[in-house]
Amino acid sequence: MVNGQLFVADISSYLEHTGWRRRSESWRGAAMWTHQNTYNVLVPARDGMGDSKLRVSELLDLLATIEQRPAEEVARDINSPHVDQHWYRTFTTGLPSGFTTLRAGLNALRGVMAVFSAAARSVVEGPHFTFSGEAPETVGALVDRVELAPTRAGSYIFPVRVPLVDDPELARKVSTQLLDATIAVRDAALSGSPAAFDGTVSAGVSAELCEGMLGLAGAKGGEPFEIGFRWARGLPTDLPSTTVVFPEGSAEIISAAADRLRRHGPSGEVTVTGIVESLHDQPAHADRWRIRVRGEVSGAKGNRRVLWVRLMGQDSYHAAITAHRERHRIRARGVLSETGARAELITDDFEVLDR
Structure with a gap:
């Protein structure tokens, strides 16, 4: 056995x-x-x-x-029914399958840590163009539980295990957020333009996540790489096992996108439709009414996300309170904020659905 x-x-x-x-x-x-x-x-x-x-x-x-x-x-x-799995496949030119250089391996491990941490921060803190300060303790505790499994050939694969323990829903949200962000980065990179990343922030893409991916592209930054996902059967999901492929040369456009995100490039008009997860009223601020929405966003990359929405009036905020209490879906249209590190949808077009 x-x-x-x-x-x-x-x-x-x-x-x-x-x-x-x-x-x-x-x-x-x-x-x-x-x-x-x-x-x-x-x-x-x-x-x-x-x-x-x-x-x-x-x-x-x-x-x-x-x-x-x-x-x-x-x-x-x-033996591990309660473990989500990610794998990061790198390709080192000139070496047989099962080998990588010390520098490329170290860069890849740092990249894996950065990518997962960025996805976790996006779930806990909401989408950001770029993160500042220390990560919340919740993020640190989750990262500390992630396991690095034995590497394997083909060419050089770093398997990562995410135990669904203590807070399995949070761990699964981070895995699905990372999948969403990975697909968004891949699709934007294939376009060949950093501007294509403007709509990816709401999918969990940040400067830190892009920079982490650069570590997977080899010591010189030009090699292809892949990120794969397999879901724990102990927490059922409709998502299939998936491998997201980044062809040779992807790192160049991803690097340019990371710089663009740090400059908070504009991301155009988007529409979010979903459930209000929480409400925040800060009377001392002029832009006092904010809600946190989990749902789908059109006009942006990816499918699943949490997005902060800044409401422009008290009537909309009161409607959001009712929607939160009664679990009604809402729809908000507007543009993503270009100021501050957090990506917020600024809207004066807000409505409650399902009433």
């Missing part, structure tokens, strides 16, 4: 999560599972049976072949 004991319940839930189907018949008490009407495996009826070790070993070998990754890694996944 690989990587310690595997339990029947975890094996069965993993097979179901990865698209296998349990057949109605059994064989000598063992459950029969099939995949795409092509592959078949046997799962022991219960833990501790005499042939369990052989059956599980055969199952792991087949899964490793189908998923094209080491059996040890598959076993870790089976």
